[in-house]
Amino acid sequence: MPDMPHGSARFDAAVVGAGIVGCAIARRLTLLGARVAVLEKAPDILDGASKANSAILHTGFDAPVGSLEAACIREGHREYLEIRERLNLPLDRAGALVLAWTEAEEARLPELIAQSRQNGVADVEMFGRKELLDLEPALAPHVRAGFRVPRESLIDPWSAPHAYLLQALGNGATLLRDCTVTGGGFDGAEWRLETSRGPLRAGLVVNAAGLHGDRVDEMLLGTCDFRIRPRKGQFVVFDKTAARLACHILLPVPGEKTKGIVVCRTVWGNLLVGPTAEEQKDRETAALVPATLAMLRAKGAEILPALAGEEITALYAGLRPATERKEYRIRAHEGRRMITVGGIRSTGMSAALGIAVHVARLAEGLGLAPAPLVDPAWPRIENLSDGAERDWQRPGNGGILCHCELVTRREVAAALQGPLAPQTLAGLKRRTRVTMGRCQGFYCSAGLAECTKGRLAHPMVGEGDG
């Protein structure tokens, strides 16, 4: 990691928070020629809301019509498809089925289809019970009706932001981890930010602090027009043998507040059920609750009865930075050269690239003069998805370290180098999938400890996920 630049260091833009939104904004502003610093308070990127989601690249079919969220999802989805091959990012065009299980839900389908068309997602198809069971034979037979959204897709929720930030870093951006913003002021021309790693100056500040977005606004602007209300989501991940049970992403008819509980594959070939939507005060801790996990397992088996016989591989929980209102809270502060990107709840991964384009436009409005890079570098990231060519298939891989996920010693060694080398075991897991499989470290902990000895600022002691 580069050392903290001296107090005189000046950046065109400082992005506070290295979640998926911050990473995408850093990339966009860098590509526009800005000198960008990304400030992350945690030892690794993606340590807040971005570490746990359902990994779906949405089309925005069910977003509020005409909203900024709908526009950002549409643009984000489009750009992901455009850049993914150059960055080597995976895409599983699974398609989604929105399923009605009750008469009341069935009655809402026409309205949802109309909403989808209004959102520019016109390729939806309505199906009856029999057609659904033909498409998804493992589905519980009491399904009533549904519709397919063909372009809903699955991606790797970690490789995408890593690639965005790597491209920013490869084109001149600076990443500062373990770097908490503690204060700052705007002198009419530029910001002077105080951080736990020293002061820095920036022409523009972008607040992408996720679960701490309102606090960063209050600290820097003295006020904030929204309040973060952390919403917890718990997930259950089933073993790879369960992935055969669902071809599509299986969505419920959405509720007033949330998209509801999803059953879908992951790009790594598992099957997940989640998330819940539980409001809480705590912004740091997303605790697993046994009764809720049992409910999720039962809910999964209600939708796919054969899931009852499948083994659970992993559990996780995350917090989404919801606010008192449903919409995104993105705003440029005139005269202060600051942009707040708040309230990016569950669609952040799909919308991140679109949000970045929107923020860049706002930044230009605040005086950022773009001089787009003529021939930017395009780093390629390791594609860890099921079915992609992996390192274990190539000679000289050093042998397998993690047997469940077929992670090689060479992959781990490579991940421990470079501008985005992890400082924590959790970070290494997100980059390589090591110990993320069914044995959860039973076989490989000793080998992993040996490979990472002296390489992680926060060394491993076991299977911690952070």
Place this chain on the structure above:
Amino acid sequence: MADLPESCDVLIVGGGPAGLAAAARLKRLGVGAVHLLERESETGGIPRHCAHSPYGLREFGRLMSGPAFARRLTAATVAAGAYLHRQATVTALHPGGRVSLTTPEGVAEVTARAVLLATGVRETPRAPRLVGGTRPGGVLNTGALQGLVHLDGLKPFDRPLIVGTEPVAFSALLTCRQAGMRPVAMVEPAARITARAPFRAVPLALGVPVWLGTALVAIHGTERVEAVTLAAGGTCREVSVDGVVFTGGFRPENALLRASHLAVDPGTRGPQVDQYGRCSDPAYFAAGNLLRAVETAGWCWAEGRAVGRAIVAHLAGRLPPREAAQAVTVEGAGLAWVLPQRIAPPGGPPAALPRLQVRAAKVFDGDLLLGGRRHRLVARPERRMTFDLPGFGETAIRLQPR
């Protein structure tokens, strides 16, 4: 070490006690090319990192530690003329004995006249147990703990909680003490320990309390474990610990198997086999703890030898046809599994699995009717029970609760 060939007589997947014993046996019985694939960098399996338990009495006539036993098994197998390939991970099983694998040199395929699956077991990790709380570092299975302590010389924590009271839990306890850790307690949700009563002496001697009727509800901590919530008798309390060891709950390491064309028995979660350890595809055999969780290393060693002998008969065309085998059927609830699940017709060599192994699903008190004989049965889920193999044509088992 020989290069990996494109074809061979017998390919063995897994270099633990069962795989090593089978390889040695096959060579001693005159089989030509026997190749064993081990995905770790050393053969020996789980005994490699069990530094204390008594091993080797039956196999080598003397008491030794797990690592010594693993080395001795390896040496005996090499001496017998089998080829061992380390860091060779099998990635897929195909019909007729064709196997895909990867090594540090990349991918390869081997076709064998017979393949023996001996991939062993692992413990149930945290996730399937649905324990609540956060996910800090310092939560391990016994296998990972012993690997860190004995292979890497690390001390992952100082005051862990040990969850479970199967024999392996006492092994975890001994490992902790050898490495200078002081476990806070062992917890067990049942009213008595799962292992046989004499094991109780281990924590007593070490001054570690055993809290019965106590369940682990949640783990707390951000980077490292800081505390756990335990529930006993309807009340919860928080206890300060800096690690958690989840012990036991063994399950066959069946990932390859489940992704393959081979029939899996829903009870054992291992391959469905006949009394020769032969799978639904007769080019495949299985031995050791992949067949069922869980038996001792010595048991697996003996099973590997016996299935090795059956493979010799298979290569000579002396086994009765697999497709004519009859299913062992269980009428009435109460059994978690039976092994073998198929009985091939008579006329072949002696069975490699000479006894019908049975495990109760829960405490069972009643009679087991098998082949016209009635056996009085007071069964507990964790106890080994064996009976004479049912005869061909007499493969129905009936359970009558008292």
